[in-house]
Amino acid sequence: MERRKFIRNSTVFGLGLGLIPHHIWANGFTTEYSIPELMGKASIPLSGDKGGQLRPEAFEAFQKMKKKAYQDGITLKIASGYRSFERQEGIWERKFISYTRDGLEPMDAIEKIIEYSTIPGTSRHHWGTDADIIDSSKPVKGDVLDPQKFEEGGPYADQKKWMDQHAESFGFHLVYTDNPRRRGFKYEPWHYTYAPLSKPMLEQYRSINILAEYKAEYFEGAEYFTGPFLKNYIQDHILDINPDLL
Template sequence: MQRRSFIKNSGMAGLAIAALPQNVWASPQEFSTEELMGKADIELFGEGINLRKEAHDAFVKMRAAAEKDGFAIQMVSSFRDFYRQQSIWERKYIRYTEDDGMQPMEAIEKIIEYSTIPGTSRHHWGTDIDIIDDNAQTNGDVLVPEKFEKGGPFEGFKLWLDENAEKFDFHLVYTNDPRRKGFKYEPWHYSYAPLAIPMLTAYRKLNVVKLLSKEDFLGCEHFTTGFLKTYIQDNILDINQDLL
């Protein structure tokens, strides 16, 4: 497949993610560009868990603690490689543009309410999880904010996570802070801070525009430098401050 024309008015040189103050978890550990973009063959642990070893071990401890309190943590999503993220992106892009009749950028803005551009997902790192309580009775889509709120089937589970998740170094990524931009509130998405923080530190050093210009997936020809700068600032960096 011929790679699509990608950046309009690019000026790509030097467009790496801006550095921010580093959290105490940050370490000198090096991560490859392939790892950070979800293209490396990394070692994952746990059947149905699929996390890096340290994150896996912390998750198992958190799951055991939740079980004692009557909650059965079910993993909805953990590690996703670049190509899995690409399939999610393209499925939504086709649905919004072809089935719903949206213009390309309108569809892209709709996608990035909850889904990341391939190569930019925290789920590429083996540190992040989407979780629910398998003991709760519910129908339909489970990753819906209202189901974690008062009166929802996961209300009690969310209260438990608010009280206990950080004891195991898992932090909510996309909070309900009204000042936060980017992805919408995701009460199910947690990140293992001791690994995710140094990985984000490494990711901030990448020239994301240049890297994405080498990719070929539906809709990427409509990205502009301005759009990607805003996406980086709002969707990648405007997260729970504990994870920066």
């Protein structure tokens, strides 16, 4: 399959994240985080083990939360923390190729990917503030990031209850809630963000003309990204999250 530029058609250029209130541009708004940093393309300070890394401030807060949880019989572990642009690109392309080889039409494959996975450069995991969290003391077969495993009777049910009660006191908030009116990514009971950092980062991220940043990028399946698709993706997947994080 020929790989084409992410924004081949002028009809999608400029959509980006410009779907935002004008007040974000006001009052001499200054970017604290660079665009490459917000898109996972720059080296950032990280703490923790490989695969479970966060920005130092977020990791310190996680360690405090982990200590408290351990006292209550829960062994918290970061199953996935910071992800670079390149790693997210690999996840995207692997899924797209797999799904289309299995017979899905390209747009059906894309819709399936974005049930849980982001377009590279749009992942909150790029920021070093977000983590997929599990209880490592529980034996689990198969995919640990399965919503059913967090339900009553599942291996992570106690962890879910504990996080519901305590996570926000340490600054961690669930991103993709089970609100039936929420669109975009499906419910992820494992995905938490350190709000003291991620809220201002999202505000700054929303000022990026994201599609302009993709002029020199290539993705498998990007030629199928139409203007309406990208507009809906931005509204539903990036911005329709836990309202406490906006």
